[in-house]
Amino acid sequence: MIDINLLRNQPEIVKTALKNRQKDPIVADQVLDFDKSRLKLLSQVEGLRSEQNVLSRAFQGKPTESQLKEASVIKEKLKTLEADLKVIEDKQNLVLEEIPNIPSDDTPIGKDDKDNVVIKTVGEPTKFDFEPLDHADLGEKLDILDIKKAAQVSGSRFGYFKGQGAVLEMAVMFYAFNKLVKKGFTAMIPPTMVKSEAEWKCGYTSNKNLMNAYYSSPEDDLIFISSSEHVVVPYHMDEILDAKKFPIKYVNYSPCFRREAGTYGKDMKGLLRVHNFNKVEMNIFTLPDYKISDAMCLEMLALEEELMQEFGIPYQVVQACTGDLPQPNRRMYDLNSWFPGQKAYRETHSCSNCGDYQSRRLNTKVKIDGKNELVHILNATLITDRAVLAIIENHQQKDGSIKIPKVLQPYTNFEVIKPI
């Protein structure tokens, strides 16, 4: 949620942001209108409550008839005014929640992901002296991925990692996880279901379309996480953190669940777009200073890059434009890896600074010079299944085998996946 004071004091900033993010700026005025009437009502209600309190304190023992009468009058007035206030508060919040975060100044302005800007290309698309296969074909030939069986058992957009494929998956996850633990991140394996309230505080579900993106169990009021961010970021809700311990860095491993509603027909071959995948994620809490948190965002990006370089995957770094920015983000980079089977760069990572957009509702603060300030919160992919697919495609050999990157070999205990 954005700061209502920003909207009150500098509405133009919010309106420009809305425009750039392809939203109707009228919501800014709607909130301000509600805010005006709300404050008016609020001062009336508080005035009445004050009268009520004064009167109540004057009662010693039993109140007299006339005192009771006076109190009843106040009570009746309060009843209607409080109801009005509640209605207008709810209305205001509903619209306010829809306003996304203000993009950073250097975020390119654009309509959708087509306007994202490539800021870096590392390596060249892998060259082969044969026609490379995609991971689905390779996976079937080598018996390391089973998509057909998964379709029978669980439906479309699921997969089995099998045999050496399963070992490779675990090796990639654990290598990445351990790498950050060695760099001082706190390791986390969080719950994979979250109460709707905590999910709401993360700021994604105020965009109503997003509820469609999640699996949920309404009778239990639980939502399956689409990323460990949704349970690790609320880990510090309603806390005042110790400034001396900043930045607070977590590396989390978890399965992730996404309905992928509205993506019918897209990426139907292979396991690039699945309902259920594994991910190692970074979540960082920094002091509330964009200089600090934006620098941290770049540090996370560097870690993503380091890993992909170790795995020998060519990639591009893309800066998301205003139209492609998720609701809580002020800035986002995507890392797109080369997939020889598709002859295309595909998104494997993202890296975001959400500023105080999430901490405002989560009520996660830090005491600075005696004042409590909302912290900045960042999230970034370290590695997912998609990177495993990229390894499979980029390291395929003419004889149909797959070479395992050196850094992973101590974790897989094999150097190559050979055809059966």
Added chain:
RNA sequence: GGAGGGGUCGCAUAGUGGUCUAGUGCGCACGCUUGGAAAGCGUGUGUGUCGCAAGGCACCGAGAGUUCGAAUCUCUCCCUCUCCGCCA
């Protein structure tokens, strides 16, 4: 899933309808005292919100209700502890 106990200011506790504008202890901060420290003594000590300010309002797990008035009574929910059941 069943039975019972409990959730109060950083921590521990008191509080069972008006004296709670939440007391006390610990912790913390500052001061006095001291050669210095400890002890002792004194003062202070949360969050949010409205307001230029003075100050007001709200917050005792969350929400609703009863009442002139709720930490206190009622209802629903959440969390937690103990026991039983089930179970990796």
